[in-house]
Amino acid sequence: MSESSKLVCNNVWKIFGENPAGFLSRHNNAPTTNNMAEEGYIGAVRDVSLSVAEGEIFVIMGLSGCGKSTLVRCMSRLIEPTAGEVLFEGRDLLKTGVKELIEIRRHKMGMVFQHFALLPHLTVLGNVAFPLEVQGVGRQTREARAREVIELVGLVGREGYYPRELSGGQQQRVGIARSLAVKPEIWFLDEPFSALDPLIRREMQDEFMRLQNVLHKTIVFITHDFDEAIRLADRIAIMNGGEIIQTGTPEELVLNPATDYVAEFTRGIPRAKVLSAGAIMGPVSGATVAGQVLVTTKIGDLAADIVNAGAPFSVVNKGGAIVGEVTRDAVLAVLVEKEGGL
Amino acid sequence: MNSPAIVSGHRPISVNPWLIIWVVALGLAVVVSLIGKENLPWAFKFPREWVIPISVWISDFVKWLLNEFDLGLFTFRELTRSIAWVIEQPYWLVRSLLSTGFLKGQGSDAVEIFPRLSWLAVISVVSLMGLYAKDWKLALLVGLCFLYLAVFGQWDSAMVTLSSIIIAVPFGVAGGLALGIAGFRSRRFELAIRPVLDLMQTVPVFAYLVPILILFGFSPVSAMIATIIYAMPPMVRITLLALKQVPSEITEFGSMAGCSPRQLLWKVQIPAAKSTLMVGVNQVVMLSLNMVIIASMIGAGGLGFDVLNALKRLKIGEGVEAGLAITLLAIALDRLSQAYARRPPPVHEVTSHGFIRRNPHLCLAFAIIAVTWAAGAGMTVMNAYPETLQLTTGAFWGDLVRSININYFDQLDGFKNFLLLNIMIPFKRFLLGLPWVAVVGLVALGGWQLGGWRLALLTGALALFIAVVGQWPKSMVTVYLCGLSVLIACAIGIPIGIAASRNERLNRIVQAAIDTLQTLPSFVYLMPVVMLFRVGDFAAMLAVIAYALAPAIRYTNHGLRQVPPHLIEAARAAGCTRRQVLWKVQMPLALPEIMLGINQTIMMALSMLVITALVGTRDLGQEVYIALTKADSGRGIVAGVCVAFIAIISDRLINAWSTRRKAELGLE
């Protein structure tokens, strides 16, 4: 795996049942769905390998019950995987001792939960300062830090409130602030917005992106909502029945769905939002161009300009070198996409 | 099991094989009963030579523990002494504060160096607690309950009782919490402790009073230890339940925040489980109060001693007043601890205040204590409620009972004799005449039908145990008293439950009545029946019925109410009358739940039955009671275990039936 991988999973299994380890070795570490059904085991995570790069938002997407929560808990060893390897910053997390694991969690990991998991007996301030409290940080310091993150998530003025006095969205802001209080290096979010209603969810997603633009964390984000995945992800892993079916950028998934299952998810997605100039550019034609766009610009963002200009744009990479050209027609084709178009 | 009752080797041919098996088994039992008297005398009277002297072994073991057992660093006797010391210190402190004052010196030369809390201070403090926990209504209720104690001259005894409760409750809670936590952390420990809890909750308290008496002597400390042991099991269960109910995300958050196991428990899980744990605390308070009178048999003193003493000397008036005092104390403490358990969760403060503004009740309480103490130096009225202002209703109760007894003697006596001669005595004779072999066999057969061979083995073995330790006749008396009481309790309770399920207003009244009945310590039930019917089986039975009535009503009501409404609608649509709906739809569906209520009724009846030994029954309760007076631990424990086994047999049989029936009806 590459140098900048923050977290790597190699062939991780989590099987629920009487004697999962025995079951796994009985079937040469590759039991089939039939084996499981026959012997009464549940394969919540099956042979998952993935790598999360430093600073990226890695989204794990899948329908309810496909094993997302189990997988993300294996990554932080909240659940002990049945087999496999989890490397965090190159160290095998599954081989660390209890003390070391506690230290890693105290200083390097943060997690946000679907149902917020706020402590009912503590105020907002107490909740946010809690991770620092268990580290033994003094009251002054931890409360000062807690106030900083509370401000970051926009909850100033509510420090003295108890969780039950807050709305769902506000509670999750507390959950987010709390997980950020220790300045984690990796940030796990297990369906953080699923329990919120659509409007608030949208608002929280924007808020989340704003935060990430400031913080640049390495993020593992779980969701069952493909729209949410597309909006937030640098890369998406699609899960089904405990397995990862495909991993890629939103664009890759839309352009080359590996299976019908993945294609089914991508069907309803407006392509203009996902595809970038690089995906539809042609070779340089020599015609006069009306402007320049980056390879990574989304079609939706350049459409208005190119349609008005009436001439092709040249496509440049980050270095400024011209790598191709997009035409008005190509853009229009995406905008008026038909099912399975392109 | 060599019982002839189940040696029925016939292959069932007909549709319902169990019918044939039962007919054959009952037939065999009848045959044995008829021809057995001469030919098989051992089947009727368990031969003395066969009795296994378990009780002697236990007594010897306890003696050995006390006199010879050496744990290496210290002896067992030293261990019991140090346990007693740990409990005695805080008790001494609280009792000095509430009851005796801080004294220097011994006996009658003692000089008071610091007075006890004034009665005014105590009443104010408990009222403030009510105000803090809920509202002024609770404050008033609690204050009036305590005022009764002062006005009716029960103060000194009540404060002794209150002191022992104040000490026993924290120990019971802490012990229960510790065991519950251990069970939560180790599945093995939980599996090990469950059957012990089952047994602890069915063995009558009297049974373990004896070994405690021997190990710790006749003292308030022994009484508190018995109270703690008695009150702890529900706290263990509730702790286990509460910790398991903590949402997994909360626990996971704790782990992710990097809590050590200890931090996870104390900073995350226990606070998150607090509201359920408080229910456990309320239970411990109530059970401790329930033990007050019983504990006075091994030295508790206080109100319990007064009641017991009055009961023994048949001083009706004194007994009623002290009993009422216990009841009011129980109601006050129950409502207080419930209010604390249900206190609404905290809300944010608008502005921050100083200590006094934040804790007004606490500060006021301390202020009152200080003022009354200071005033106490000059005014004796502060120290003790003036005797001239004390009231007593003792004479009134005595007169009332006397006049009832004079004017209605014939009716009461006639009623009693009618029931005794026509129902109670024949039933008792019938049970005592049964050959034990047949009963053991039939019990095992019942277990087999309802729960397979495992249950058969369990019920058969438990029944056999009772015979083998030589307690068969007394057990049959227990079964007779318990059985009749339960029958009558059900005959009264189930109709009330049915009525309450069909009428909202009645329901509210009935619920309130049951709630109050269940806060009364069991002993209180004895008083009125003894006054009216003197001692004996009949009085005992009435007390048991009154005590055991509540679950029969509650479960019937609940069972009927939980019948799915669409079934009732369907029946109405099919043209059933209200009556038909009740008997053809609701009752059959509610029957499993009602059976659980009957089960509960049996459990309560058994626990009350042991207490009624005080009014002269001749059952296992009497056996335990005799063991207590003779300080014979083996005898008491064996008889107590027999009561527990009777309870367990009926519990397992009824539960097996109810589970099966519910499954058949698709209710679960």
Ligand SMILES: Nc1ncnc2c1ncn2[C@@H]1O[C@H](COP(=O)(O)OP(=O)(O)OP(=O)(O)O)[C@@H](O)[C@H]1O
């Ligand atoms: N402790 C457990 N014992 C047995 N099976 C479990 C356990 N935990 C999870 N499972 C099973 O593993 C599978 C994956 O569960 P998981 O909670 O990871 O799904 P999920 O993708 O997070 O679903 P959701 O979107 O509903 O949260 C499910 O079939 C679930 O029933």
Ligand SMILES: [Mg+2]
């Ligand atoms: Mg999940």
